[in-house]
Amino acid sequence: MSVLIFADQSEGHIRKSTYEALSYGAKVAELTGTVAEAIVLGPVLDSLSGLGKYGITKVHHVPDNGLEHMDARCYTAVIAEAVQQTGADTVIFSNNITGKAVAPRLSARLKAGLVAGAVSLPDLAGGFSVRRSVFSGKAYANVSIITPIRIITLNQNAYGIAESAGTAEVLNMTISSPASRLTFKSTSKVSGKVPLTEAEMVISGGRGLKGPEHWGLVEDLADLLGAATACSRAVADAHWRPHHEHVGQTGLAIAPNLYFAIGISGAIQHLAGVNRSKVIVVVNKDPEAPFFKAADYGIVGDAFEVMPKVIEAVRRLKAN
Amino acid sequence: MKILVCISKTPDTTAKIAFTDNNTKFASEGVQWIINPYDEWYALVRAIEMKEKDPTVQIQLVTVGGADADPIIRKALALGGDEAIRVDAEGQDSFFIASQIAGVAADGGFDLILTGKETIDHNGASIGGMVAELLDMDYVSLAVKLDMEQGKAVVTREIEGGEEICEAVLPLVVSCQKGMAEARIPNMRGIMAARSKPLKVVVPVPAASLTSIQSFELPLAKSGVKLISADHPEELVRLLHEEARII
Ligand SMILES: Cc1cc2nc3c(=O)[nH]c(=O)nc-3n(C[C@H](O)[C@H](O)[C@H](O)COP(=O)(O)OP(=O)(O)OC[C@H]3O[C@@H](n4cnc5c(N)ncnc54)[C@H](O)[C@@H]3O)c2cc1C
Ligand SMILES: Nc1ncnc2c1ncn2[C@@H]1O[C@H](COP(=O)(O)O)[C@@H](O)[C@H]1O
Numbered sequence: 405m406s407v408l409i410f411a412d413q414s415e416g417h418i419r420k421s422t423y424e425a426l427s428y429g430a431k432v433a434e435l436t437g438t439v440a441e442a443i444v445l446g447p448v449l450d451s452l453s454g455l456g457k458y459g460i461t462k463v464h465h466v467p468d469n470g471l472e473h474m475d476a477r478c479y480t481a482v483i484a485e486a487v488q489q490t491g492a493d494t495v496i497f498s499n500n501i502t503g504k505a506v507a508p509r510l511s512a513r514l515k516a517g518l519v520a521g522a523v524s525l526p527d528l529a530g531g532f533s534v535r536r537s538v539f540s541g542k543a544y545a546n547v548s549i550i551t552p553i554r555i556i557t558l559n560q561n562a563y564g565i566a567e568s569a570g571t572a573e574v575l576n577m578t579i580s581s582p583a584s585r586l587t588f589k590s591t592s593k594v595s596g597k598v599p600l601t602e603a604e605m606v607i608s609g610g611r612g613l614k615g616p617e618h619w620g621l622v623e624d625l626a627d628l629l630g631a632a633t634a635c636s637r638a639v640a641d642a643h644w645r646p647h648h649e650h651v652g653q654t655g656l657a658i659a660p661n662l663y664f665a666i667g668i669s670g671a672i673q674h675l676a677g678v679n680r681s682k683v684i685v686v687v688n689k690d691p692e693a694p695f696f697k698a699a700d701y702g703i704v705g706d707a708f709e710v711m712p713k714v715i716e717a718v719r720r721l722k723a724n
Numbered sequence: 725m726k727i728l729v730c731i732s733k734t735p736d737t738t739a740k741i742a743f744t745d746n747n748t749k750f751a752s753e754g755v756q757w758i759i760n761p762y763d764e765w766y767a768l769v770r771a772i773e774m775k776e777k778d779p780t781v782q783i784q785l786v787t788v789g790g791a792d793a794d795p796i797i798r799k800a801l802a803l804g805g806d807e808a809i810r811v812d813a814e815g816q817d818s819f820f821i822a823s824q825i826a827g828v829a830a831d832g833g834f835d836l837i838l839t840g841k842e843t844i845d846h847n848g849a850s851i852g853g854m855v856a857e858l859l860d861m862d863y864v865s866l867a868v869k870l871d872m873e874q875g876k877a878v879v880t881r882e883i884e885g886g887e888e889i890c891e892a893v894l895p896l897v898v899s900c901q902k903g904m905a906e907a908r909i910p911n912m913r914g915i916m917a918a919r920s921k922p923l924k925v926v927v928p929v930p931a932a933s934l935t936s937i938q939s940f941e942l943p944l945a946k947s948g949v950k951l952i953s954a955d956h957p958e959e960l961v962r963l964l965h966e967e968a969r970i971i
Pocket of ligand 1: 411498572609610612613635636637638639650651652653654655666667669670671672673674678687688689690693705706707737801
C-alpha cells in the first residue's frame with residue numbers, strides 16, 4: 405500500500421500545482437497509515453530528491469524522452485504500470501490540464517473510482533469519502549470511492565503547500581511507453597506570465613472599463629502584485645482581451661487567494677468561475693451590482709477615479 | 725466520416741442550486757434544463773460545421789439519461805444532428821456513464837467522438853478520457869480547434885499557459901471548449917425536421933459504478949461585504965494587507 409502522486413512537470417520544471425498535490429498526498433498517506441511516493445515522467449531539470457520536503461519518501465522517475473509531450477494514452481499506460489509496480493492504492497493528480505486528461509483514463513483502465521476536483525482530505529469514517537466542487541463552484545458533493553484503488557484529482561489552490569525538512573530517494577523506473585500516435589506540430593506559450601489557474605492573485609476587468617485602452621489599470625496593479633490578469637466573457641467577446649483570460653462558467657474556473665474585479669457586474673455565470681476565490685474585492689460604480697453580494701471588500705465608485713489611487717497605495721506599500 | 729457527439733442535460737446556468745431528500749438530491753423542481761453549453765456550442769456545432777463542409781459526414785448523438793432528456797436531444801437534432809440514441813439510465817457515476825457511451829460507440833464505426841470540456845453541473849471533465857480508454861482510442865482534451873486534413877485530425881489544444889497543435893489519426897476522442905465553433909440557434913426548418921429524425925432508446929449495458937454520491941452541501945454564505953469609501957481607496961489596500969493579509 406502507498407499513495408502515488410503524479411508530479412507534473414513543464415519543460416523540466418515541477419509545477420506549483422504539483423507541490424499542492426504532493427503536500428496533499430503526503431497528508432493522505434499519513435491519514436491512511438502509509439507512505440507517499442511520487443512519479444515523474446520525462447526528462448527533468450529540477451532536483452527530484454528535493455521533493456522530500458513535501459513529505460515524499462521515494463520518487464520514481466521514468467526518464468523516457470518520448471514523454472515530453474502529454475499524450476493521455478501513453479501517460480496512462482506508464483502510470484498504470486507504475487501503480488502495479490509500487491502497489492499503490494491511492495493515486496493523486498493535480499486537477500490541471502494533464503490531470504484532467506490522464507486521471508479519467510487511468511480510472512477506466514484500473515477500474516479505480518475517481519474523484520475529480522477534490523477540495524478536501526478524505527474522510528475515512530466508514531469508507532473513503534472526498535468532497536468535490538460541483539455545479540460550477542456553487543455546491544459541493546461528498547463522494548465515496550468504493551473500489552480498492554482510488555484516484556483523486558486535487559483542485560488547484562484547494563490545499564496549502566506544506567514544506568518541512570527531508571529528502572526523497574530517487575529511483576529510475578524503466579517502463580516503456582507505447583508509441584504515441586499523436587504528432588506535435590507546434591507549441592505556443594504566453595510567456596513570462598503567471599498561468600491564470602495557478603495564480604495566487606488575479607486582477608480582472610469587465611465592460612465597465614469601457615475599452616482595451618484602459619487595461620493599464622488592470623495590468624499595473626497585476627504587475628505590482630505579481631498577479632495574473634483575467635476578464636469577463638463580455639470583454640473577451642468584444643475582443644478587448646484574449647479568450648484565454650475569460651473566467652466563468654464557460655471560461656476558466658479559478659480559485660486564487662485574491663480575486664480583484666473591476667467594472668464587472670458579477671453575473672451568475674461569471675461568479676461560477678471565481679466564487680471559490682478566498683478573498684473577493686469588487687470595484688463597481690453601481691451599488692446594486694450583484695457582485696457585491698459575493699464580495700469580501702468592495703468600493704462603490706468610478707474605477708477610473710478609484711483604481712489609480714489603489715495602485716498608488718499598493719506602490720507605496722511595496723516600497724516600504 | 726461518422727461523428728458521435730455526446731450530449732448531456734444540465735440545469736440552466738441561472739438555475740438556483742438547492743438540494744432535497746436530506747441533501748442527497750438536486751432540487752429539480754421548476755428548473756429549466758438545457759443542453760450542456762460545451763456540448764452544444766462547441767462539440768455539436770463543430771460537428772455540424774464539418775458536415776456543412778463535407779455532406780458525407782454523419783452526426784449521431786448520444787445521451788445517457790431518462791425520458792426527461794428527450795426535449796434536450798430533440799433540440800440537438802434540430803440544431804443539426806442526424807439521429808440520436810438515448811441510453812435509458814440515470815447514472816451519477818462517470819464510469820457508469822462512460823461505459824454506456826462506449827457501449828453505443830463500440831460497434832458504430834465512429835471516426836470521431838466529441839464531448840464537451842465538462843458538464844456544468846457535475847464538472848467531472850472525465851467522460852471523454854474514460855470513453856477513450858474503454859475503446860482504446862486516442863484522446864485529445866480541451867481542444868479549441870479541430871480540422872480534418874487528409875484523413876487526419878489537426879487539433880489545437882489548451883496546455884498549461886498556452887496552446888499546442890497536434891495531428892492525430894482516427895478514430896479519436898476530443899473534448900471541446902470555447903474557440904471550436906460559434907454558437908447558433910436552431911431555426912424553424914431544423915425544429916420541424918427534428919420531429920421526424922430517429923431517436924432510438926436503448927437499454928443500458930451492464931456496468932459498474934466506482935463511486936457514489938453521499939450528500940451535497942452548499943458553501944457557507946459570505947459574511948457580507950465590507951464597503952470602503954471611494955474617497956479613501958488606500959483604506960482597501962490597508963485592509964488587504966493588515967486584515968486579510970493577502971498582499
Ligand atoms: C450560458 C451563459 C454562459 C456565460 N458564461 C460566462 C462566463 O463564463 N464568464 C462571464 O464573465 N460571463 C459569462 N456569461 C455572460 C454574463 O451573463 C454577463 O453578461 C457578463 O459576465 C457581463 O460582463 P461584464 O460584467 O464585464 O459586463 P456588464 O454586465 O456590462 O457589467 C459592467 C459593469 O461595470 C460597471 N461599471 C460601468 N462603468 C463603470 C466605471 N466607470 N467604474 C466602475 N464600474 C463601472 C457597471 O455598473 C456594471 O456592473 C454567460 C452568459 C450565458 C447566458
Ligand atoms: N449523461 C451523459 N450523456 C451523454 N454524454 C455525457 C453525459 N454526461 C457527460 N457527457 C459528456 O461528457 C462530457 C464531460 O462530462 P463530465 O465528465 O461530466 O464533466 C460532457 O460535456 C458531455 O459531452
